[in-house]
Amino acid sequence: MIDRSTFIGVTAAALAAGNPTAAEAQTVADVPGTDPLLPKDVYASSRNRAPLITRDMIASDENKKAYDGIMNGSTIAGMQGPAGISLYSSKINRIASQLNVALRLQNGLDPRLSELAMMVASREADSAFEWNAHESAGRKLGIDQNLIDVVRFRKPTTGLGEKEAAIINLGRETYGKHKVSPQTFATAQRLFGTETLVNVCLLMGNYVMTAGLLHAFDLQLPPGVVSSLPASN
Numbered sequence: 001m002i003d004r005s006t007f008i009g010v011t012a013a014a015l016a017a018g019n020p021t022a023a024e025a026q027t028v029a030d031v032p033g034t035d036p037l038l039p040k041d042v043y044a045s046s047r048n049r050a051p052l053i054t055r056d057m058i059a060s061d062e063n064k065k066a067y068d069g070i071m072n073g074s075t076i077a078g079m080q081g082p083a084g085i086s087l088y089s090s091k092i093n094r095i096a097s098q099l100n101v102a103l104r105l106q107n108g109l110d111p112r113l114s115e116l117a118m119m120v121a122s123r124e125a126d127s128a129f130e131w132n133a134h135e136s137a138g139r140k141l142g143i144d145q146n147l148i149d150v151v152r153f154r155k156p157t158t159g160l161g162e163k164e165a166a167i168i169n170l171g172r173e174t175y176g177k178h179k180v181s182p183q184t185f186a187t188a189q190r191l192f193g194t195e196t197l198v199n200v201c202l203l204m205g206n207y208v209m210t211a212g213l214l215h216a217f218d219l220q221l222p223p224g225v226v227s228s229l230p231a232s233n
């Protein structure tokens with residue numbers, strides 16, 4: 001449970017944690033529209049439509065631990081990312097965080113293919129914030145520029161590795177067409193097995209779920225970052 005405050009700003013804990021996006025936010029009154037570079041209903045402190053949560057707004061010790069973990073780098077984007085929004089629903093945030101960790105780390109895929117699945121989900125959901133974070137993570141795991149551009153620009157998957165193509169085709173049909181063909185399903189099942197295929201579907205679904213949250217709260221990219229996704233129709 002969060003006790004709403006009338007004043008939101010960047011806390012000393014954020015600065016001490018060295019979170020660059022949080023550190024760049026100006027201390028502002030708890031009203032949106034103070035930054036002319038942001039939409040009028042977006043708070044400069046949080047870069048979304050809800051005020052930035054500070055530690056003194058959190059009642060329970062358990063939820064304070066979750067906040068501290070975020071501030072100490074347990075997520076890619078810190079409090080100016082999805083975690084800063086989902087922490088408003090503390091109980092659900094704990095459950096969702098545990099599920100996300102399991103889906104990312106215990107899905108039966110190697111880390112590179114896991115990251116590819118997250119990128120595909122981000123792209124199919126047109127989630128610029130997620131794409132920005134996971135494109136960078138994907139590069140670090142060895143996803144090359146050609147594969148990134150196939151996902152980014154929805155190019156044909158011909159010529160890609162079997163598993164890479166299977167993940168991309170599965171994500172495109174699931175979230176783009178809302179219907180997976182028998183051939184696409186059979187190929188993915190042959191390559192990954194049923195258990196891992198279930199995990200891949202749940203992993204992509206987890207990131208599409210987060211994309212919905214970010215769209216609703218209009219989470220903005222970090223300061224100075226421009227979306228590299230093509231404009232959506």
